[in-house]
């Protein structure tokens with residue numbers, strides 16, 4: 070039995086609290102938040118749980134692991150303190166907006182033999198698992214490009230721009246699908262509410278294989294959209310996370326190109342190919358429950374999580390470059406696999 074403490078019970082923390090309350094091999098021990106009203110709400114719902122406002126007092130409790138579901142600018146300090154108190158940590162995405170802070174946490178966790186997991190919830194999503202298998206099995210052929218859109222009216226955050234808030238999800242999905250890291254990134258964005266934080270952004274990634282990827286994130290959009298399109302040389306797939314029962318459509322569509330002529334041009338006009346549209350069954354298991362359960366298993370078995378610190382570092386590294394590009398008018402930034410990131414095996418990109 071692994072005992073868990075949760076710090077932060079705003080929007081997302083209560084979902085961790087519910088899941089750890091429901092898991093049989095975990096005990097929810099203590100919940101911490103600066104906001105007394107939020108703690109009272111937790112206490113009403115889970116009367117057996119201890120609540121504290123002060124993080125130092127929270128860490129004095131004897132739980133095995135801490136879930137950090139506070140704003141991003143607090144993650145590093147809270148996680149560092151928790152690791153120094155020998156607690157395993159599950160840190161919400163993004164771990165930090167600074168890759169050097171993420172690296173420091175990874176090294177601290179490794180040194181103290183503790184599990185450091187990142188809340189990349191989509192890495193546990195059955196639909197993402199299905200797409201990953203589809204790409205790896207070559208069902209779509211060569212992946213030409215991926216377009217992702219994560220749009221809604223709000224939720225505006227005061228602590229991080231839309232890129233840091235929403236794009237971690239799409240970046241980790243794309244890394245999981247392609248199993249490679251981008252070599253170039255650029256981003257453009259604008260702000261309409263808070264002059265310090267952009268609320269809509271377009272990120273472009275280029276991968277060594279030639280795959281192009283666009284990620285559109287916005288807090289200023291009339292419809293809630295969570296969509297990802299993969300265009301492959303054989304087939305195409307659309308993942309609509311808003312759909313209850315038809316999350317993935319696989320289109321047997323494309324171009325049947327004839328061999329190129331001597332000038333390097335394919336025969337013109339190209340032959341368009343229209344085939345079946347398949348809607349596979351996707352389990353509706355809650356991704357966050359799978360993630361929480363995986364955290365418990367990793368602690369119990371001493372194994373590295375699927376979304377470990379290195380996974381968090383890859384995402385922060387890409388978004389750090391994207392954010393620099395955004396602040397500098399959208400210029401292209403080359404990404405090199407730093408020695409530290411290279412240390413994390415590419416096999417981890419699974």
Ligand SMILES: NC(=O)c1ccc[n+]([C@@H]2O[C@H](COP(=O)([O-])OP(=O)(O)OC[C@H]3O[C@@H](n4cnc5c(N)ncnc54)[C@H](O)[C@@H]3O)[C@@H](O)[C@H]2O)c1
Nearest residue numbers: 077078079080081082102103104138139141161162188190
């Ligand atoms: N994995 C996902 O799908 C997902 C979804 C939503 C949010 N998140 C992440 O979860 C984190 C929290 O987001 P949120 O929307 O719940 O934020 P929120 O602002 O709604 O809640 C944060 C809570 O943390 C508390 N807090 C802040 N500093 C604290 C401190 N030092 N000690 C104790 N409590 C403190 C605040 O009082 C607040 O109740 C963010 O990192 C966000 O990116 C992840």
